[in-house]
Amino acid sequence: xxxxxxxxxxxxxxxxxxxxxxxxxxxxxxxxxxxxxxxxxxxxxxxxxxxxxxxxxxxxxxxxxxxxxxxxxxxxxxxxxxxxxxxxxxxxxxxxxxxxxxxxxxxxxxxxxxxxxxxxxxxxxxxxxxxxxxxxxxxxxxxxxxxxxxxxxxxxxxxxxxxxxxxxxxxxxxxxxxxxxxxxxxxxxxxxxxxxxxxxxxxxxxxxxxxxxxxxxxxxxxxxxxxxxxxxxxxxxxxxxxxxxxxxxxxxxxxxxxxxxxxxxxxxxxxxxxxxxxxxxxxxxxxxxx
Numbered sequence: 001x002x003x004x005x006x007x008x009x010x011x012x013x014x015x016x017x018x019x020x021x022x023x024x025x026x027x028x029x030x031x032x033x034x035x036x037x038x039x040x041x042x043x044x045x046x047x048x049x050x051x052x053x054x055x056x057x058x059x060x061x062x063x064x065x066x067x068x069x070x071x072x073x074x075x076x077x078x079x080x081x082x083x084x085x086x087x088x089x090x091x092x093x094x095x096x097x098x099x100x101x102x103x104x105x106x107x108x109x110x111x112x113x114x115x116x117x118x119x120x121x122x123x124x125x126x127x128x129x130x131x132x133x134x135x136x137x138x139x140x141x142x143x144x145x146x147x148x149x150x151x152x153x154x155x156x157x158x159x160x161x162x163x164x165x166x167x168x169x170x171x172x173x174x175x176x177x178x179x180x181x182x183x184x185x186x187x188x189x190x191x192x193x194x195x196x197x198x199x200x201x202x203x204x205x206x207x208x209x210x211x212x213x214x215x216x217x218x219x220x221x222x223x224x225x226x227x228x229x230x231x232x233x234x235x236x237x238x239x240x241x242x243x244x245x246x247x248x249x250x251x252x253x254x255x256x257x258x259x260x261x262x263x264x265x266x267x268x269x270x271x272x273x274x275x276x277x278x279x280x281x282x283x284x285x286x287x288x289x290x
Contacts, residue, residue, distance in 0.1 A: 122258035
């Protein structure tokens with residue numbers, strides 16, 4: 001697993017700034033100011049190193065902290081469901097902002113062996129999509145197709161999505177960071193679309209959508225395989241399916257599991273509370289909104 005997540009990159013900081021969120025760098029760790037009601041906010045370190053629990057780091061964070069910052073939230077980028085923390089003032093949360101569990105494919109294995117390690121049904125569906133004449137393409141010009149399919153998928157599966165601008169702003173390209181739109185076409189019609197990030201040694205499948213009307217084509221299977229193959233061609237070591245939970249997302253998790261790979265568990269999210277009364281109001285508000 002790559003030691004540094006794309007969520008700690010300067011490009012992700014650029015994306016957050018484009019959303020109107022102030023960012024801070026403390027000892028090389030990205031902190032994003034996340035807005036709350038009544039002019040309050042909190043600082044958030046996504047997929048960060050475990051050094052965020054060190055007293056020296058917390059002391060430097062205190063130097064940039066404002067009165068309206070109610071707490072510091074961190075999600076360590078280390079493997080394991082349990083985390084020993086010397087700073088006992090951190091509270092473990094019952095929910096996560098980023099997926100606490102994911103599935104990662106080792107791309108150092110030759111393509112032929114990757115196919116062999118897949119579930120037989122997954123291999124069959126990849127070949128079936130090819131037999132149906134599904135074509136794979138990529139490019140920012142397909143962003144409108146991605147948004148169209150994402151809206152349909154969200155309505156069908158009753159899931160919340162962000163605005164189209166949120167996804168558009170993610171399409172950042174530098175030497176070490178690329179977020180791309182990949183699509184599967186059938187008879188010149190886009191029937192599946194994904195956002196994929198390439199950063200460092202890892203390709204990450206961020207968002208996906210498909211047209212249920214064309215489900216018999218198995219286009220999402222071929223689309224994933226094309227992305228995996230491209231990541232190998234670019235010399236990357238890992239392919240992250242970005243979220244795996246058989247309880248919460250049984251269908252999606254079963255789809256991802258079919259490609260093989262290993263399930264990776266992260267410790268989850270932790271809060272360091274600075275303003276107790278306001279934090280209590282924040283938690284109360286979350287319960288009411290739910």
